[in-house]
Amino acid sequence: MTAFDIKISWIKSRWDNTLQGKTTLVAIYCCVRAILYPETKIIIASGNLKQSIEVIEKIEDFKNNKSPNLRREISDLSTSTNNAQVKFHNGSWIKVVASNDGARSKRANLLIVDEFRMVELQVINKVLRKFLTAPRQPKYLEKKEYKHLKERNKEIYLSSCWYKSHWSWDKVKAYFKALTKGKSYFLCGLPYQLSVKEGLLDKDQVLDEMSESDFDSVGWSMEMECLFFGESEHAFFKFEDLERNRVITKPIYPKETYNLLKDKKKFKYEEKKQGEIRLLTCDIAGMGGRDNDASIFTMISLIPKKNSYDRQIRYMEHMEGGHATIQAIKIRQLYNSLDCDYVVLDTQSFGLGVYDQLCQNLYDKELNKEYEAWSCINDEKMASRCLTPNASKIIFSIKADAKLNNDCAISLRDTVRKGRLKLLVNENEGKEFLYGVKGFDDLSIETKAQLENVYYQITATVHEMINLEGEELQSGLIRIKEPRSKRKDRYSSITYGNYIASLLERDLLYVDKYDEDDDIVYF
Numbered sequence: 191m192t193a194f195d196i197k198i199s200w201i202k203s204r205w206d207n208t209l210q211g212k213t214t215l216v217a218i219y220c221c222v223r224a225i226l227y228p229e230t231k232i233i234i235a236s237g238n239l240k241q242s243i244e245v246i247e248k249i250e251d252f253k254n255n256k257s258p259n260l261r262r263e264i265s266d267l268s269t270s271t272n273n274a275q276v277k278f279h280n281g282s283w284i285k286v287v288a289s290n291d292g293a294r295s296k297r298a299n300l301l302i303v304d305e306f307r308m309v310e311l312q313v314i315n316k317v318l319r320k321f322l323t324a325p326r327q328p329k330y331l332e333k334k335e336y337k338h339l340k341e342r343n344k345e346i347y348l349s350s351c352w353y354k355s356h357w358s359w360d361k362v363k364a365y366f367k368a369l370t371k372g373k374s375y376f377l378c379g380l381p382y383q384l385s386v387k388e389g390l391l392d393k394d395q396v397l398d399e400m401s402e403s404d405f406d407s408v409g410w411s412m413e414m415e416c417l418f419f420g421e422s423e424h425a426f427f428k429f430e431d432l433e434r435n436r437v438i439t440k441p442i443y444p445k446e447t448y449n450l451l452k453d454k455k456k457f458k459y460e461e462k463k464q465g466e467i468r469l470l471t472c473d474i475a476g477m478g479g480r481d482n483d484a485s486i487f488t489m490i491s492l493i494p495k496k497n498s499y500d501r502q503i504r505y506m507e508h509m510e511g512g513h514a515t516i517q518a519i520k521i522r523q524l525y526n527s528l529d530c531d532y533v534v535l536d537t538q539s540f541g542l543g544v545y546d547q548l549c550q551n552l553y554d555k556e557l558n559k560e561y562e563a564w565s566c567i568n569d570e571k572m573a574s575r576c577l578t579p580n581a582s583k584i585i586f587s588i589k590a591d592a593k594l595n596n597d598c599a600i601s602l603r604d605t606v607r608k609g610r611l612k613l614l615v616n617e618n619e620g621k622e623f624l625y626g627v628k629g630f631d632d633l634s635i636e637t638k639a640q641l642e643n644v645y646y647q648i649t650a651t652v653h654e655m656i657n658l659e660g661e662e663l664q665s666g667l668i669r670i671k672e673p674r675s676k677r678k679d680r681y682s683s684i685t686y687g688n689y690i691a692s693l694l695e696r697d698l699l700y701v702d703k704y705d706e707d708d709d710i711v712y713f
Contacts (some may be wrong), residue, residue: 212348212380215560216302217248219346223300224282225263227341230326232284233298235318238622242286243274245304275407289313298344299326306347307358308618319345342374351379351412353429354420363420365682379416406646408653414474426660426670427440427598431606432652436613439623441644442504442525443488450637452619453628462529465494467694470530471687472521473679475511476540484508485517486683490691497539498695501605501688502612506647514540515550518547521553522561525584534690536682537587548585549576588686596667598685599660605688613648651680 214232224230236242246269253261263657268420269462271285274286287296289309298321301472303309309318322343328337350356368375385391399405411417420427436510442460451457462468469490505528509520521544525533545566563578564585572587605611614620624630626639633641658678661669672678 197394199687205435212250212701213244213304216304216348217245217252218344218658220245220276220284220300220302221249221252221260221263224276224278224284225280227299227326228278228280228282228328230282230300231298232282232300232302233296233318233321233430234284234286234304234308234690235289236304237289237306237618238471239271239274239286240622240625241304241618243271245286245302246274246276246286249276259299276300282514289318294320296321297323297470300346302346302348304348305350305618306361307352307356307504308348311357320406326639326679340507351416353412354418359429373658381416382414406650408657409649414541421656422659424659426658427603427655429652429656432613432655435606435609436454436615436648436652437610438502438612438614439522439619441620442491442528443641444505446527447641450641451629452629452632453630456639457627457630463493467499467532468528468530468689469524469532469534469687470521471534471690472541472544473536473683473686474517474539474541475509476543477681484677484679485511485520486679487524488680488683489524489530490684490687492691492694494698496578497698498522498610499691500610500612501555501691503614503651503684506683507643508563508647508679514547515552516545517544519552519556519561521548522552522554525561530587531584532567532690533584534586534588534685534687536590538589543588545585546575550578585684586690587591588689590686592665592669593664594689595670595673598689599668600691601672601690602685610709613652613687614645617642617645617649647680651684654678655682663667 197651212289216284220232220234232339234242242279249264250267250269253264253267263278263280264276265279266275268275276284287498289303290313294317301321303314303318306314322345325341325343328525331340349362362377365377369377381387382396383393386393387394388603400410407420410420418553440460445459448457469492471488471490475485482600486506486508489504491504492503493502507524509517511517521533521535524530533548535541535545535548542622548564550563554561563581565571565576565578565583566585566587567583569587569589572585573583586599588594615623621642624638630638630641654672654677657668657673658681659661659673661671663669670678670681
């Protein structure tokens, strides 16, 4: 057994309960490498700087709380954003760099790229890998009898799995091919079953999470099962099209959310722009649970652009079904706190009960507030269900048949392909924005999760949509079908909202055409 093996065994016995997390494993490896190989230069990079600093923070925790021996080896440690590093008495150091062109000219013997799929391939090839020039030169290499012990610089790439259309999948395949040919490559995955087997993850907790109504099977497969995901050849929506449209950094949260933080420069409610229309689109479920859809509430901001609207999905949350009155009050709360103009509601099945509740005066016990009745704007029969005279016409009623579902699906795919459906960025970029807001780091775990959830909802939407397949019926229409045990409630919420946006565009076109000459305003 080598000194390196002994050191690893000692660390494993002390910190066995935290060993599986890749941040912990990397932190331990960096410390062992730096201690046993003097004057080793280690550089850590990642998709965002804070993620890299987490390794330094983990080492700080080991140093302060777990290992007096490690404390004696370290001469200096800083977790500052501008100077995150660990220095050792033997001349070794660990430093964090940003994954961009500004990191050029650094030198390292060990390069670690965390969440490497989030780093541009060009930056990895042309910047980060160029750090690995001269290998470590211990004095014993000057002796002829030790020349054969010359070291080679090392690279470690860490990530959760992603989509097979991404370049990271090609990199994995290339490494696997090199590994099988006996070259100095290594590839492994640590799926959740290993954590369960070692007692690091509770089996019942896993089963409960997998049974939740908003369970994201694609995300689970990539994050927890170490499996890259490839969409079906019959997929109606393509991942590349959706991912290209994930460009919005800031959500628009309900107004009361902005009371949580005082950083009004970075975290301030976004007032409506001139001509902007906000839709609250709702797909209603009667009951929550693994075998039932969840109710989905989506705020789509329509930004006028010439004779059309750009659709921006700025907020989404889910609700585990429930009584029609409770869901109706939820809709009223979101409508007010997001400054919405219209509600788009699927009024078939469970949605009809929610519609009837919205068509009468409601009392909100939580806010001690009364809401006046609404009526339907686009269907006279549905409007007649409202028994309150002169109720505001707010609700677009959707009663989908095969033809409407066909039109909605084709229209949404066209909108996505043209880049007119803008989505929030992924959760990692979202967290980077949120942690940049002063005071966010001090919030409770529950509150942080609440603010981060909107990004996860959009990721789940993407996963849901790329699982949908288009089936051509004998009538020539397209029917969208989800794989067995999958859902399409987020898709339904968005596709009906996109359909109403198209109807509103016709009115926008009509106004633009006639308003200049005749002062006609039409809706």
